[in-house]
Amino acid sequence: MPVVNKESAARMNDGPLLFRYINDPEQYRITRYLQHGGYAGLRKALKEMTPAQVVEYVAQANLRGRGGAFFPTARKWGLMPPGVFPRYVVANADESEPGTCKDRQIMERDPHQLLEGLILSAYAVGAEQVYIYLRWEFELAAERLWGAIREAYDHGFLGQRILGSNFNCDMAVHRGAGAYICGEETALLDSLEGKRGQPRLRPPYFPAAKGYLSMPTALSNVETYCNVTHIVREGPQVFTQFGREKCPGTKLVCLSGHVRQPGVYELPLGVSLREILYEWGGGPLEGRQFKAVIPGGASMPILPPDKFDYPFDFEGMVEAGSMIGSAGVIVMDDSTCMVGAAMNLVRFFEHESCGKCTPCREGCPWLSQILRRIEHGQGRPKDIDLLLAICQQMDGKCFCLLGESALVPVRSAIQHWRHEFEQHVAEGRCPFGDGHTDPGTRGDTDEARVQRRVVARRGMGGGAVPGGGCRQPGAHRGGSAGQPERGTGAAFHAAACDRDADRAVARDGPLCRLGSWFSDAL
């Protein structure tokens, strides 16, 4: 089929480190990778360096995890209890934060870069088995990774007694099965163990202490491991020459949404958001103006244009009132309805909630539902405060960061664009009308469609609840074997739904059908 995109068509720059050869179509083959200095770092480490020296290199470079938390990688490795073996190294390649599409480029086009970083990390921490937890949707990346692993075995970079040393290392790709929550590190480990991907109770706070099969496990993002490759190969200074002192290095920035040149760019940390948007992104679309930017994927607060001059790194984005996260920069221009945007993001979290803890499992659908009501012109003046109240009830009370993230777009949208919410309520319609870019509502006025929207609750496949309504305690039981029975979350219900709202729920029936949340996706 000629129309198949064999490779991602993303626009990418020839960056200084990770993206140096990204636009070379043959870079995924080991011969080309070796021509470009590949596996020199591994040779150097195995011949001249002790594992402790590799860790020291990474510490000197002040490499901080690229998955979003920016936790110092060397310190993470230091948390592994001494003398406990076997140990594991796992790469988090479950890239699924909306707006993020960087790891996929590396795995499709330069997989050996990741492999080398993983082998080096395994050497550093004393692990002999490496897993790459790859999200299912990346078919080509899976092919390329397996191909690269085979090549690495053939060349003696994997297997027994690597390059004549005493170091052994095996590697396998473990493919996920479509669950955003598996990007959460402890859920990822459960998924790797062949279980439902649900987060584990902390402490222990890091998988470094108790990870895969309860053994010490080094778990980082793909981009982090790729940085290890370059730090070992060329020394820590190659890394620290970029970025600011506290947060050195480069970052793969994924630019998407309303910009002229979306793409993935490797940029030094600390450039301003404005530079990213205008110089790399090419500015807003014809006749439009930027209205809002999410700097780090769906979980991070939305920023208005007056924050564009803050430096784009961990500290800079915190100062601006957001987070750098995974650097998935989603840009929205003035054609975007912020209620719609928040609704879209909350629906994402609603769909992806694993169902383990109550505030997330119940809170996300409530947020989603109230936003939908406002967007459809059926919002009530109290609804905006009701949303904030639900956010308050979720904040700090969820089991993992997924639930905590779901309230972020809602809060930040209300904080900066409250007038839009009020306008929706006052006018009883979406002021952006048919022309706006909101998903799920453009011309979507027929209630049947809204009602039909099937939102699968993970693992709650107990079939639709007859009659809908959410006012029947005990009516909503996921009947599937082996799954926790799920009540209505009566307390939450009461808190989120004051009397008026309850009446409205009864009145607006189709907009408030718990039933649909229980039916299966297909």
Added chain:
Amino acid sequence: MTQARAGLRETCRAEVEEILARYPERRSALLPLLHLVQREEGYISEAAMREVAEIVGCRPVDVFDVVTFYTVYHRQPVGKYLLEVCRTLSCALLGGRKLTRHLEERLGIQAGETTADGLFTLREVECIGACSNAPAMLINNRIYENLTPEKLDAILEQLRAEASERVAPPEGERQGLP
């Protein structure tokens, strides 16, 4: 399913062994084995779940537990081509919704349904990691990017032509490395 199934251990013995060998314990092989079942049989039947449970040494209910958690596993057969349109923000901003509408119209089905000829199943999914090339969709797990309704028409036409030409894709094109 009343139809007899040959069983994984007979049809893909070598692959099953290879998958089990990747992990220090059998249970970890559950997800890849389920992928294998789905690649071979198109969906995951109860009989298959029992067999996989036997292979990895857990209870069938544990397998059911896992199958129902992840969105990739189908418990019923789906169309020959599974069309999954991304609906999350980056795609939505650039007309992802329009694509779904367009496909619904062209195929005469709603999202979540399969065409009567069993050729196409259409569904909306969350972010597929192609944000910089939005709007995007997956067709049998291959990512299609920078889509427009016109491109969709061309793609549908090609898929139909392909489907009428041959029954099964050649060996090399089978999807889904488990």
